[in-house]
Amino acid sequence: MKTIITMDVSQVTLRHRLVTMRNFLALDAGGTSTRAVLVDSAGNCHGYGTAGGGNPASRGFGPALDALVQASTLALGGRPAAIEGVLVAMAGASLELPLHLFQDGFEPLGLTGDIMIESDLLATFYSGSCHDEGLALIAGTGAVGARIAGSQLAAVADGTGWLLGDEGSGFWLGREVVQAVGAALDGRGQATALTELVLAELGIAWEPNARTQGRLRAQQQLISRVYEQSPIELSRFAPLVFKVQEGAAQEDVVARDIIERAANALAQTLLAVSQGVESDGAAQLAAGPLVFGGSVLTKGPTVAQAVVDALRTNKSGPGAGLSTAIAPILVDDGVAGSAVLVLKRHGIDVDAGVFSRIQDSLAALRS
Amino acid sequence: MKTIITMDVSQVTLRHRLVTMRNFLALDAGGTSTRAVLVDSAGNCHGYGTAGGGNPASRGFGPALDALVQASTLALGGRPAAIEGVLVAMAGASLELPLHLFQDGFEPLGLTGDIMIESDLLATFYSGSCHDEGLALIAGTGAVGARIAGSQLAAVADGTGWLLGDEGSGFWLGREVVQAVGAALDGRGQATALTELVLAELGIAWEPNARTQGRLRAQQQLISRVYEQSPIELSRFAPLVFKVQEGAAQEDVVARDIIERAANALAQTLLAVSQGVESDGAAQLAAGPLVFGGSVLTKGPTVAQAVVDALRTNKSGPGAGLSTAIAPILVDDGVAGSAVLVLKRHGIDVDAGVFSRIQDSLAALRS
Structure with missing residues (x-):
């Protein structure tokens, strides 16, 4: 029922909404692909586009900016719209990037406000939840855990790269x-x-x-x-x-051992960031939403389930304060979360209704 | 007494011996340094020289050959001598190297015979023993184990490099x-x-x-x-x-754990090559000499002792067939072994007397 209403709003009243609603561009810039979505302040996604890698650290500044603009142009789809703000989620968001060059690249698209860069960790978390407190665990090529508090990154563990860590990641498994x-x-x-x-x-x-x-x-x-x-x-x-x-x-004992060690390492990464809030890390885990991202955790149930099992029997005491049902929310990428973030960062309250509109309208655009 | 006789032979009758004895050059070519010794068929070492890295794989062919010739020139020390053969011990001895270019480089030094390349593993083993059967374990920057049989490499384990293995090596420990x-x-x-x-x-x-x-x-x-x-x-x-x-x-628990895992991995590498001769790997270990090389095993007693402890309690049964005293022979490098090898490869019997002459006269030259 909800889906039908959303479709109605985004198709029939589109032209009107683009004039009266506030519009934003939200991007999720990965090393090999970039996703962009045009979202309004009510959470309706009006256009979606993809392009190649948009992370300056891995692609170089020029090609990365080209990819961001290309994905955004596709998301705008030729519709005239004043863009109040752009948010780009990427790894290494703490790097000092020449933001004015990003700004120059986006102004021809109709950007009237500012461009901001946020961590891909935050975007992944917000792809699964609109709460401002919780935990995220990502295991793609790399592996990293984060605790989110007050809609900011409060603690980050691992994500130390292929040589130093990224334990339980795709690289780690392959090696x-x-x-x-x-x-x-x-x-x-x-x-x-x-x-x-x-x-x-x-x-x-x-x-x-x-x-x-x-x-x-x-x-x-x-x-x-x-x-x-x-x-x-x-x-x-x-x-x-x-x-x-x-x-x-x-069962192959060697393969099982590798998967178990990956899961234990990922559980350890999550426990590391969950500590510091309460003395009992396990209890904290059960408090906020737990979002899992990255292909190792989302493309097959094996590792995600093993991580949950490992969390239940963690060192802080076997499942003492832990809910019997830890249900991680699996997300494909950070583009929905980037849309959540761009609204939040512009003072818009992303409640459950807005959040589900983002999810549903984005899913319709991507299908 | 033996030392005095050796000194007498090598100093007083040197000119005579250089004419009547058969002379050889033995080299140990590492990635960062090269050692050369002039040895006669009785095991007397007459000259010693060092130079920079002499391994073509790491230094390139030209610079490596230059280093080999430079170390050899120092070992010859201006003495006129017909060199019946040259043996170069190096990692990657199985590579197809342009041997005729080596030959061209050594002929101005008086080489009348052939130049041969042998594995640095064999040379390390023969630095500690003149027997043709036994085991060698080396843990320097890399880590590798070998079983020697019939004066050839019969089995090699690990030595798979920093990305794939070399478990217990200096790189592994540092990482x-x-x-x-x-x-x-x-x-x-x-x-x-x-x-x-x-x-x-x-x-x-x-x-x-x-x-x-x-x-x-x-x-x-x-x-x-x-x-x-x-x-x-x-x-x-x-x-x-x-x-x-x-x-x-x-005690630092983390440091102890790293050392223990290094020792267990090295013990496993040694057990892997010791198997295949007898069904009980442990019994085999006690049979032939066991030579330890590389700074991780020779520059401090910690790891060498932990490897011996790990061997005593290995999977094949806790010390069942194992001598209560496993006494690894520690060697600094492969130059003495290269001298042993060059004699053996030219049909000269390296008995205990010849072996101890090589050891003693080389030690005197290096002191």
Whole structure:
């Protein structure tokens, strides 16, 4: 019923609303893709557009700005609208960016107000909730946890990158998979069905007894292939651990161990940010909404469920203050949250009604 | 008594011996330094020289050959000698190198025979033993284990590089140290005395409550500094784990855990290569000599002792077939072993007498 009303508002009275409502552009700028939405102050999303990577840290300033403008132009769809404000959610929002250049890029689109940059962590959280207190856990290529308080980031844990941490992330999983195969090949680790999958993926023939200078030839080839590519590309092997877990007639101990360690690390990241509010971290977890983002947590139930299990039996006492039903809210990205944020930052109260209008009208535009 | 005789032979009758004895050059070519020794068929070392990195894989072919020739020229010390053979021990000995270019480089020095390349693993083993069967474990910047059989490498485990393995190596230890500090800073891990040392080493001020966008400023600076340098440079933090362990009034749990995991991983690497000979890997360990090389194992007793402890309680049964006294032979590098190898490869029997002449005369030259 609600959906029908929203469709009506956004289609029939669109022209009128664009004149009388306040309009905003909300962007979610990732390393490889950017999403933009035109949203009004009642939470109605009127247009949606996507483009390539829009993060200056990974793409460079010029190409990133081009992507932001391109996605925004698509979201505007040629409709004339005065844009009161633009909000861009991105990783590394604390970097000192030349905001006036962003401003110059957006003025031709009708921007009359300011452009602001916010953390992608906040945007991910607000994609799942309109509350101003809660927790977010994201495990995509990287992994990071955050506590939100007063609609700001109060604490951040991990997100320390592929070399230092990002434990439980896609990169972390991919590296663990290849390390486990390396160890299985030379006998340091247990045999695993991952070996066949990884060698096949890399086009390496498996000859059990072929050695050169004492080294198994398959392992030598594995080493060569891995060091030919950039370290971060190891994340491509992450899906194999789920494939093995799901497809195996009997459980693969090595794959299960990797998934369990990922889940425990992610639970630890979440507990780290949940502490400091109450002495009992577990009780705090149950208080506010818990939002999960990133493909590792949202594209399959395995890790998300294992994280919830790990939270129930955390060090602060096995589930003492914890609700029996921890139900994380799964979100695909930060574009809905960016729309929530741009309204909040312009003093607009995003209540449950506005929030569900954002969710529903955005979903209709993306479908 | 033996030493006096050796000195007599090598000094008084040197000119005569250089004419009648067969002479060889043995080199140990590392990534950052190269060692060369002039050795005769009786095991007497007559000259010693060092130069910069001599490994073509890390230095490039031209500079590597220059270093090999420079160290050899110093070892020859202007003495006229026909060199029957040259042996260069280096990592990556299985690479296809343009041997004729090596040959061209050495002929002006008096080389009449061939030049051969052997694995640095074999050379490290033979620096500690003249037997043709046994085990070697090396933990320097990297970490690798090998079983030697019939004076060849029969099995090699790990040595898979910083991204895939090298577990228990200097790089691995350094990365664990910085990861532990990162986790301690944001509350994912326990507090540790390593934090103060790492932050001081990087010139980062420790302000417990200073945050930007929810992230502790000290952690943000740690992340920035680490990603400014090349990953392999993390090995510089390895010594801190021993400093904390040795200096602490009460034991640092985090540091102890890192050292224990390093030792367990190294023990696992050794057990992996010891298997395949006898079904009981532990019994095999006790059979041949066990040689330890690399700074992590030789520059302090902590890890070497922990590896021995871990071997005693390995999975194949707690010390069942294992001698109560596992006494690894510690060696500094592979130059003595390269001398052993060059003689063996030219059909010369390296018995205990020849071996101890190599050791004693080389030690005298290096002192």
